Amino acid sequence: MTAETSQTLDRGLRVLKLLADTDHGLTVTELSNKLGVNRTVVYRLLATLEQHALVRRDLGGRARVGLGVLRLGRQVHPLVREAAMPALRSLAEDIGATAHLTLVDGAEALAVAVVEPTWTDYHVAYRAGFRHPLDRGAAGKAILAARQSRQNKQGKQGKQGGLDEPGYTLTHGELEAGASGAAAALVGVTGIEGSVGVVMLADSVPERVGPRVVDAAREVADALR
Secondary structure: OOOOHHHHHHHHHHHHHHHHOOOEEEEEEHHHHHOOOOOOHHHHHHHHHOHHHHHEEOOOOOEEEEEEEHHOOOOOOHHHHHHHHHHHHHHHHHHHOOOEEEEEEOOOOEEEEOOOOOOOOOOOOOOOOOOOHHHHOOOHHHHHHHHHHHHHHHHHHOOOOOOOOOOOOEEEOEEEEEEEEEEEOOOOOOOEEEEHHHHHHHHHHOOOHHHHHHHHHHHHHHHHO
16 A cells, blocks of 8 residues: 555455455455454444445345446446457458447347448448357357356466467358357456357358457457456
């Protein structure tokens, strides 16, 4: 901590981060141990965060992230969209196909940014706000593959191993008849789970598209860090 920072605010933000990283909530004792402060300090932090609906406590006393964070998060999609647009424009123009950034929204994949190429005679109409199940379409399947990869790496506990896939996912006709898709997951972006991809009217995806999508996903991830 420096003279210009607030210790109390820092602790409150650390509480939110700890709660965001767990699905089952944390007790006051658990938070006290993780923060290295006494229980009285934790009670005060939780009470303040509860006043702003950023934290809620269940009947068992476990603290969880509150619905107030949704209000803070309303501007996340516009910020993510703005950061991703340069890479998506470049991808769409280079490939001549509709490029998109897709994020996880519950059990669905949600397209939050879409760029169509300017020079093609025809392309797939794919709109921001389009939703589909995570297990259908290249965008969702790329996200699921990245999840599986993380689980595999955690399971190996440091042993050598990793993805068998080439870093991108290809599909055909799963969301729209006659359309093929390619997508690569965003990697190394804290708090965001998503993918970058293209969709085109073709029976198969040209060989160079997959690696190009991986590069675009890396560019977007870098812009979001």
